[in-house]
Amino acid sequence: MKGPWIVLSACCGISWEKSLSRRFTARGIVLNYQRNSLTRSFIQRVGIIFIVIVVFFALFYRWGFPTYYYWKMEQPVKEAQQLIQNGKEDQLSEDIVVVSWDRDGFNSEDELNADLTFQLGQAGVSLNRFWVDATTIDAAESGRSVQRLYNQSRQRNDFYAIFFIEDQNLYLIGTSIPDFQAAIRTLMPILIATTILFLVLLFGLIVLLVRNQIIKPIGRLEQATRNISNLNFAGSDIQEENELGSLSQSINQMKRSLQQHEMEMLERNDQLKAFSSNLAHELKTPLSVMQLLVDGEQMGLENPTFLQDVDQQLADMNELVAHILAYSQQMKEDVQLESVEIQALVEKELKQQQLIDPKFQVTLAIEPCQLETNQQLMGMILLNLLTNGMKYSLDKQMTVTGKRSGNYYQLTFQNKATEMSYQQFSQLTEPFVVGEASRNNRLSGTGLGLSIVQQSLRTLGGELILRQENGYFIAGVTLPVKRKTVS
Numbered sequence: 001m002k003g004p005w006i007v008l009s010a011c012c013g014i015s016w017e018k019s020l021s022r023r024f025t026a027r028g029i030v031l032n033y034q035r036n037s038l039t040r041s042f043i044q045r046v047g048i049i050f051i052v053i054v055v056f057f058a059l060f061y062r063w064g065f066p067t068y069y070y071w072k073m074e075q076p077v078k079e080a081q082q083l084i085q086n087g088k089e090d091q092l093s094e095d096i097v098v099v100s101w102d103r104d105g106f107n108s109e110d111e112l113n114a115d116l117t118f119q120l121g122q123a124g125v126s127l128n129r130f131w132v133d134a135t136t137i138d139a140a141e142s143g144r145s146v147q148r149l150y151n152q153s154r155q156r157n158d159f160y161a162i163f164f165i166e167d168q169n170l171y172l173i174g175t176s177i178p179d180f181q182a183a184i185r186t187l188m189p190i191l192i193a194t195t196i197l198f199l200v201l202l203f204g205l206i207v208l209l210v211r212n213q214i215i216k217p218i219g220r221l222e223q224a225t226r227n228i229s230n231l232n233f234a235g236s237d238i239q240e241e242n243e244l245g246s247l248s249q250s251i252n253q254m255k256r257s258l259q260q261h262e263m264e265m266l267e268r269n270d271q272l273k274a275f276s277s278n279l280a281h282e283l284k285t286p287l288s289v290m291q292l293l294v295d296g297e298q299m300g301l302e303n304p305t306f307l308q309d310v311d312q313q314l315a316d317m318n319e320l321v322a323h324i325l326a327y328s329q330q331m332k333e334d335v336q337l338e339s340v341e342i343q344a345l346v347e348k349e350l351k352q353q354q355l356i357d358p359k360f361q362v363t364l365a366i367e368p369c370q371l372e373t374n375q376q377l378m379g380m381i382l383l384n385l386l387t388n389g390m391k392y393s394l395d396k397q398m399t400v401t402g403k404r405s406g407n408y409y410q411l412t413f414q415n416k417a418t419e420m421s422y423q424q425f426s427q428l429t430e431p432f433v434v435g436e437a438s439r440n441n442r443l444s445g446t447g448l449g450l451s452i453v454q455q456s457l458r459t460l461g462g463e464l465i466l467r468q469e470n471g472y473f474i475a476g477v478t479l480p481v482k483r484k485t486v487s
Contacts, residue, residue: 043207050203057195070160073177074147077162080173081145085166097123097161099172109134116172125159125176127152132163140165152176217244224251233259286313335374335459337483342402342409343368345375349382350400353390360390366402369409372482377456384449385475389415392473409479417473428466429454453477 080096083089092098099119113131120127127150139146146163161174217240224238233255240248290313296303303309343366350362371378389398393415402411420428429450453475454464461483465476 046203046206050199053199054196058192061191070177073175074160077160077173077175081162081164081171084171084173095175097125097172097174099123100169102169104168109137112137120172125152125174127159136163137170139163140170214244217248221248221251224255228255228258231258231262233262283317286317289313335377337372338375340371340373340375340378341368342366342371342378342411345378346382346400346402346411349379349386353383353386357390357396359396360393361397362386363397363399364401366400367404369402369404369481371409371479373460373479377460381453381456381477384453385413385477388449388475389413389473392417394418404481407481409481411477411479413475413477414472416471417468419468419471425466425468429464450475 076093076096080092080098083091084098089098097120099116101115109132116132117127117130120130130150136146136148140163144164148161148163150159150161152159156178158177159174160177161172164171220238221240221244224235227233227235228251237252237255238248239245290310293303293306293309293313297306346364346366350364354360354362386398386400390396395416398413398415400411400413402409404410450464450466457464457477457479460479462477462479465478467474467476
């Protein structure tokens with residue numbers, strides 16, 4: 001058993017543990033692996049399997065193959081015995097030696113052995129020593145078959161024989177078996193070298209396949225995740241095969257989701273910057289006016305409307321702050337739902353707004369319906385749409401209609417208004433954008449109304465659609481009748 005281990009040691013050169021813990025060289029590329037890396041662990045396990053296979057082959061060549069070899073050589077002799085016992089001696093193979101004689105035709109064991117040796121010699125079987133003892137004869141006479149293996153050193157082979165008695169005749173059936181040990185001593189070095197070469201090639205092929213099919217793809221997936229963690233989405237999508245395909249698809253989906261989220265965050269950041277800038281401007285205007293009024297009063301300039309002007313600027317600031325609070329309220333993550341009668345809510349909000357301008361006429365055509373929504377947000381939506389119509393209506397009239405359509409409820413607010421340019425109209429839902437100069441300075445807006453409406457509707461799962469048709473400004477609101485969750 002020393003032969004295989006010597007060859008294995010010569011092939012490996014150094015110990016597995018030492019070599020694998022440092023580096024593995026393939027196709028001229030030196031790959032450094034971490035101590036607990038997948039590649040290092042895989043190569044170690046494949047190396048153990050490789051050694052186990054070598055040991056298995058060595059044990060098989062030493063014990064398994066010889067046993068099978070002799071068992072295979074016995075079969076023709078046993079088949080010949082069955083043919084004789086079945087009366088089919090004419091079907092015997094010429095490679096089988098058959099000797100028979102009347103068991104009563106010899107007087108002693110020596111006479112029997114001499115006669116058998118002579119007949120075997122005529123059949124070309126020359127044995128160094130041949131004998132048939134009383135034990136063999138007694139076993140045959142009892143009806144059993146006796147197996148014997150004789151050495152033929154001149155021919156460098158063995159002679160396998162079976163003794164049995166059939167029809168008062170003693171039969172010897174045998175065949176020459178090439179010496180297995182001599183053959184195996186000649187073939188063993190070649191077999192071991194071939195086996196080790198095969199296993200080395202198999203080991204290299206497995207490592208190469210795993211490196212190309214698993215290690216490299218995992219490396220690409222790792223690099224992709226590193227790029228994603230650094231918010232680098234410039235690379236193309238990863239397209240892997242086999243079991244890693246679903247993982248690559250998940251990473252690609254995560255990449256697209258994070259990229260979209262980053263774009264939304266950047267857009268939200270830009271909007272926040274613009275919101276902060278506009279907010280500072282909107283607050284600066286009334287503060288500057290009040291500062292001028294105070295400075296004029298301190299300088300002794302007469303201003304009979306001083307208190308009214310200061311009060312108006314404070315009222316404008318109070319309205320602005322209220323709208324900003326309403327705008328920021330849309331950032332809440334959870335909204336409680338409740339059953340709201342839409343007709344009653346619209347009539348309630350309209351009644352409160354008409355106290356500000358009793359001459360403003362509103363035509364209502366609201367179909368009763370219970371909506372599963374949030375009453376506070378709905379009140380905010382109705383308030384802003386009603387005040388928006390009252391501020392910018394050219395004829396102090398507005399029509400409000402509402403009807404159910406399937407699982408949704410549609411509200412429409414319509415009033416005559418000055419037509420706006422496409423660019424101006426497209427920006428109406430942005431914070432601090434005012435569509436036109438107000439016809440009623442006392443009700444001048446802050447530009448947050450439609451932004452509040454749009455975000456409130458998104459929170460409630462609804463939609464806001466603005467249109468300009470034939471001199472009319474139309475705001476369409478669509479709301480779900482029932483919703484299970486809102487986020």
